[in-house]
Amino acid sequence: MDYGVPPGRGVSGIAVLGRKPYTACRRASCYANSRTAFDMFGAIEAGGTKFVCAVGSGPDDLETIQIPTTSPEATIGAAVAFLAGRAGGELQAVGIASFGPLGLDPDSPSFGHITSTPKLEWRNFDLAGAVRRALGVPIGFDTDVNGAALGEARWGAAKGLADFVYLTVGTGIGGGAVVGGRVIHGLVHPEMGHIRLPHDRARDPYPGICPYHGDCLEGLASGPSMEARWGAPASDLPPEHPAWLLEAHYLALGVASFVCTLSPRRIVLGGGVMQQAHLFGLVRAELLELLNGYVQAPEITERVSEFVVPPLLGPRAGVLGALVLAEQASIARGPGPAGPPAAPD
Amino acid sequence: MDYGVPPGRGVSGIAVLGRKPYTACRRASCYANSRTAFDMFGAIEAGGTKFVCAVGSGPDDLETIQIPTTSPEATIGAAVAFLAGRAGGELQAVGIASFGPLGLDPDSPSFGHITSTPKLEWRNFDLAGAVRRALGVPIGFDTDVNGAALGEARWGAAKGLADFVYLTVGTGIGGGAVVGGRVIHGLVHPEMGHIRLPHDRARDPYPGICPYHGDCLEGLASGPSMEARWGAPASDLPPEHPAWLLEAHYLALGVASFVCTLSPRRIVLGGGVMQQAHLFGLVRAELLELLNGYVQAPEITERVSEFVVPPLLGPRAGVLGALVLAEQASIARGPGPAGPPAAPD
Numbered sequence: 001m002d003y004g005v006p007p008g009r010g011v012s013g014i015a016v017l018g019r020k021p022y023t024a025c026r027r028a029s030c031y032a033n034s035r036t037a038f039d040m041f042g043a044i045e046a047g048g049t050k051f052v053c054a055v056g057s058g059p060d061d062l063e064t065i066q067i068p069t070t071s072p073e074a075t076i077g078a079a080v081a082f083l084a085g086r087a088g089g090e091l092q093a094v095g096i097a098s099f100g101p102l103g104l105d106p107d108s109p110s111f112g113h114i115t116s117t118p119k120l121e122w123r124n125f126d127l128a129g130a131v132r133r134a135l136g137v138p139i140g141f142d143t144d145v146n147g148a149a150l151g152e153a154r155w156g157a158a159k160g161l162a163d164f165v166y167l168t169v170g171t172g173i174g175g176g177a178v179v180g181g182r183v184i185h186g187l188v189h190p191e192m193g194h195i196r197l198p199h200d201r202a203r204d205p206y207p208g209i210c211p212y213h214g215d216c217l218e219g220l221a222s223g224p225s226m227e228a229r230w231g232a233p234a235s236d237l238p239p240e241h242p243a244w245l246l247e248a249h250y251l252a253l254g255v256a257s258f259v260c261t262l263s264p265r266r267i268v269l270g271g272g273v274m275q276q277a278h279l280f281g282l283v284r285a286e287l288l289e290l291l292n293g294y295v296q297a298p299e300i301t302e303r304v305s306e307f308v309v310p311p312l313l314g315p316r317a318g319v320l321g322a323l324v325l326a327e328q329a330s331i332a333r334g335p336g337p338a339g340p341p342a343a344p345d
Numbered sequence: 346m347d348y349g350v351p352p353g354r355g356v357s358g359i360a361v362l363g364r365k366p367y368t369a370c371r372r373a374s375c376y377a378n379s380r381t382a383f384d385m386f387g388a389i390e391a392g393g394t395k396f397v398c399a400v401g402s403g404p405d406d407l408e409t410i411q412i413p414t415t416s417p418e419a420t421i422g423a424a425v426a427f428l429a430g431r432a433g434g435e436l437q438a439v440g441i442a443s444f445g446p447l448g449l450d451p452d453s454p455s456f457g458h459i460t461s462t463p464k465l466e467w468r469n470f471d472l473a474g475a476v477r478r479a480l481g482v483p484i485g486f487d488t489d490v491n492g493a494a495l496g497e498a499r500w501g502a503a504k505g506l507a508d509f510v511y512l513t514v515g516t517g518i519g520g521g522a523v524v525g526g527r528v529i530h531g532l533v534h535p536e537m538g539h540i541r542l543p544h545d546r547a548r549d550p551y552p553g554i555c556p557y558h559g560d561c562l563e564g565l566a567s568g569p570s571m572e573a574r575w576g577a578p579a580s581d582l583p584p585e586h587p588a589w590l591l592e593a594h595y596l597a598l599g600v601a602s603f604v605c606t607l608s609p610r611r612i613v614l615g616g617g618v619m620q621q622a623h624l625f626g627l628v629r630a631e632l633l634e635l636l637n638g639y640v641q642a643p644e645i646t647e648r649v650s651e652f653v654v655p656p657l658l659g660p661r662a663g664v665l666g667a668l669v670l671a672e673q674a675s676i677a678r679g680p681g682p683a684g685p686p687a688a689p690d
Binding site (some may be wrong): 101116117152163175176179180182184185187188189190191194195197199212213253257258261262263265290292293294295296299300302 | 373533535539543544
């Protein structure tokens, strides 16, 4: 089945991802011995074109399906039916990593909502609330890119790192930053794709594709900007095409800015555009040139190939990150059986 | 006394700051009742030209002196003598907010050191260790700008905010970011002044003054860059001079980048250049234009004058931040009397 998913944003190219049935111990005593190994979590990576839903406890124990994004009722209904059916009443919590913009302030009435999306049926929709009411379990909730960052932190390219950036370069450009082991939220949430960059119009007269800013990072370096500039999708441009040097230049300018602002221990570059493996070497070389030895850290100056890296979880980063969100929600609630589903309102 | 301190960097224009003697209760029972109100902390704001040292517990209870920065032995000796003398054996901890670059990784042998400074006598000097050995108390240690951020967070313009940026615009440009209530360190520490910006050379042919990057934020908008571009110190340029619109443009580009990367709840702009109060209105207007409504937060779109603000602690931010570092070091160590000074090595 093909729902016409655009490249990038972490969910590109997913078929049905996992078939391995959930086989972990379900006995109550198992929870006491090793909560992480035997918990039963639900995960939803909510995209504008499809929902990827999963039940399990980690990459080696994950049953996954895709549901096309239609109306909230139909899509949530199918997601909830899958989660409830597969979990057999033992679901501990559900994590949702969603397209946005989102309400992430726990003290705001809009917490858990998709807010000002152009998709009218989903605008101001209480996504977290709908799933919580249907399943009666704690809900973890964050952006899709923060979800992917959490997944890579737990099982992927940022494993064991308390400070890193996950940047997705695809239909749009978005970043999730982990600082001191926690995802940055702040006032709203970061919008790393929208920083402004030096733009040499003599070298690159293309004005940029961002409807808000023109030539911000996303405006100059997203997949659609490449296609508009060169008249062909990025995936059709051969490695020797000048597009890639320019793309690496803009991405390195962005990465250098994040290095100076956040001082991360690693930068993970994912998304459809980064499927071009040759791009990593170009970005690393440009980054070293831009920093010019100012940030004195051998992790960058001597080991840049371990500093700017591809993701390890590929298209599963988002849904695995949603699983981490579920675990966090479960821990926040504390041990004990989940309550019954609340009455619908 | 004038030690020729250049403007900006948080320590400009300080004379002897505080004369109020330390009068708080010293009885042991007081500590149990309210540790914060009655603790006795030492603070050192270590600058390349002078050390500002203080003893006390907060802005209303602070005795302060200045010591010129000469050799480590003479400067540290005078600082330690002041702290020990004023504290009368009751010093709980000392905080140091220092010029850098610094070793901030607690697991590294260079922790507590000033590392690659051009000041030869101070290069690779174990500043935190020297003070700890002399006084025998826990030491808190961080950059000068992180210190200023902590001071403003505790008593100043960022009071009560868990997520904000303190940016100093003076001889250089540096930033301290607080995320989730903690100062960002990461791999090294942020170098926010060195992000690259769009630079329209038709409008501003000045190439920038940064020896590493030319036209990064610091290269285009620091005090020395203004003086080099316009042939007069920033403080001599009248408010109607075109310098200020250009300066506001660059600062707003920087602020917009930090908004997109960190999603702070406030940005505090300090340092010598920001003494020009008229600059704040220009920066705010440029910021709104640059963001162009993309970040949907009334805290920015409707209340920008509370979003981009001057510091409240003025030149005392750094030394008060060092006091916060002392308190943190004391809490990390736990209650109980300080041990005797360790034998010198």
